[in-house]
Amino acid sequence: MPKLAINGGEPIRQPYQRKPTTSNDVQRAVNQVLMSGVLSDYLAAWGDKFLGGQAVRRLEERWAHYFNAKHAVAVNSATSGLVAACGAAGISPGDEVIVSPYTMIASATAPLWYGGIPVFADIDPDTYCITNLPVTERTKAIIAVDLFGHPADYDAIRRAAPGVTIIEDAAQALGASYHGKPAGTLADIGVYSLNYHKHIHSGEGGVVVSHDDNIALRLQLIRNHAEACVGAAGVTNLVNMLGGNWRMGEIEATIVYERLQYLPAIVHARQMNAGWLRKHLTIPGLTMPTVAKNTTHAWYLFAMKYDAETIGIPRDVFCKAVQAEGFSLVPGYVKPIYLEPMFQKRMAIGNAGYPFSLRPDITYPPGLCPTAERMHFHELIYTNVIHEDAGPGLLSQFVDAIAKVIENKAEL
Numbered sequence: 230m231p232k233l234a235i236n237g238g239e240p241i242r243q244p245y246q247r248k249p250t251t252s253n254d255v256q257r258a259v260n261q262v263l264m265s266g267v268l269s270d271y272l273a274a275w276g277d278k279f280l281g282g283q284a285v286r287r288l289e290e291r292w293a294h295y296f297n298a299k300h301a302v303a304v305n306s307a308t309s310g311l312v313a314a315c316g317a318a319g320i321s322p323g324d325e326v327i328v329s330p331y332t333m334i335a336s337a338t339a340p341l342w343y344g345g346i347p348v349f350a351d352i353d354p355d356t357y358c359i360t361n362l363p364v365t366e367r368t369k370a371i372i373a374v375d376l377f378g379h380p381a382d383y384d385a386i387r388r389a390a391p392g393v394t395i396i397e398d399a400a401q402a403l404g405a406s407y408h409g410k411p412a413g414t415l416a417d418i419g420v421y422s423l424n425y426h427k428h429i430h431s432g433e434g435g436v437v438v439s440h441d442d443n444i445a446l447r448l449q450l451i452r453n454h455a456e457a458c459v460g461a462a463g464v465t466n467l468v469n470m471l472g473g474n475w476r477m478g479e480i481e482a483t484i485v486y487e488r489l490q491y492l493p494a495i496v497h498a499r500q501m502n503a504g505w506l507r508k509h510l511t512i513p514g515l516t517m518p519t520v521a522k523n524t525t526h527a528w529y530l531f532a533m534k535y536d537a538e539t540i541g542i543p544r545d546v547f548c549k550a551v552q553a554e555g556f557s558l559v560p561g562y563v564k565p566i567y568l569e570p571m572f573q574k575r576m577a578i579g580n581a582g583y584p585f586s587l588r589p590d591i592t593y594p595p596g597l598c599p600t601a602e603r604m605h606f607h608e609l610i611y612t613n614v615i616h617e618d619a620g621p622g623l624l625s626q627f628v629d630a631i632a633k634v635i636e637n638k639a640e641l
């Protein structure tokens with residue numbers, strides 16, 4: 230009789246279904262918007278409706294206040310937010326932009342929309358955030374990512390590139406902090422995601438924050454058809470003033486406005502769960518995540534390092550066996566981004582290799598970021614079992630599932 234669920238044995242538990250994220254206050258508020266008939270209130274013109282409707286403005290005000298940022302600009306996704314941030318930063322064709330190879334792909338490809346050339350910095354093997362930045366005199370900006378909810382080391386980044394615009398991708402880090410300051414406000418421009426698998430969400434959405442008045446105006450322009458607004462606005466710097474429609478609707482803004490109050494409880498629950506796991510998952514060959522000094526973690530995901538030799542099971546087989554017991558456990562995160570065809574074939578916009586053709590000196594050979602490759606292909610595994618509606622019951626079953634797979638490895 231097999232014991233492991235992957236071989237037909239009894240699983241530790243049935244696969245878990247997350248609870249829907251809604252509540253009466255959200256339903257009431259959304260209903261009011263629906264009854265008002267105003268689902269968006271933007272016009273692509275400089276004037277009353279340039280900044281959108283009441284709900285969007287109310288959300289921006291609350292967001293800025295909550296995260297202690299001077300300006301908040303709501304957008305329809307963090308991807309649009311990152312592109313707008315690159316535009317606002319003035320990235321121009323051929324400019325170098327230092328990015329992470331190990332992140333959701335938009336944080337590395339955003340500069341390409343303006344002809345910027347991504348230059349990959351390798352990641353720290355403990356925080357998975359960028360380190361050892363290849364700064365040159367042509368570095369125009371840096372996009373640092375607070376991966377899995379752990380803020381990057383912004384003091385070190387600032388020291389490595391004084392005067393260079395730093396963009397913080399805080400999509401996964403709502404509620405994290407660094408030296409007591411909220412993630413998202415640690416650089417010149419910060420970008421949050423509100424898509425359906427982030428801490429707070431409206432299905433799709435994002436917010437960009439900045440302390441800089443001029444950057445904020447440029448973000449607002451790019452979000453809403455800048456080219457149709459700059460004339461009347463008297464804006465004379467036309468760099469990247471080709472805008473889009475990256476506006477958030479009134480319903481999404483209302484949902485996020487109502488949900489924001491739950492963020493502290495969500496992050497607290499995840500911190501408790503992560504703390505519990507780090508204490509109880511003491512298995513030789515599994516290294517628990519670390520949290521850097523002066524940093525708090527928002528625990529979007531819980532990433533561990535897996536030593537296949539010590540445990541005696543190949544990484545992929547181990548993850549599949551734990552999954553069969555009813556838990557999420559995934560080998561690697563996203564393939565180091567420079568290994569994607571866009572970089573390997575140097576083809577992004579049009580058929581002549583633009584913008585890579587502007588900088589033949591910047592190349593993307595396999596092996597470019599050895600730590601990112603080692604983590605992705607060999608060592609890293611992650612789970613989302615630390616989510617806010619989990620608790621010691623579910624977590625101890627997770628620990629049991631891992632112990633069960635290791636005890637019965639002869640079956641695999």
Ligand SMILES: *Cc1c(COP(=O)(O)O)cnc(C)c1O
Binds near residue numbers: 307308400423
């Ligand atoms: C989710 C995510 C994004 C993109 O967010 P969207 O709102 O889905 O566009 C960008 N960067 C990171 C690190 C993310 O996790």
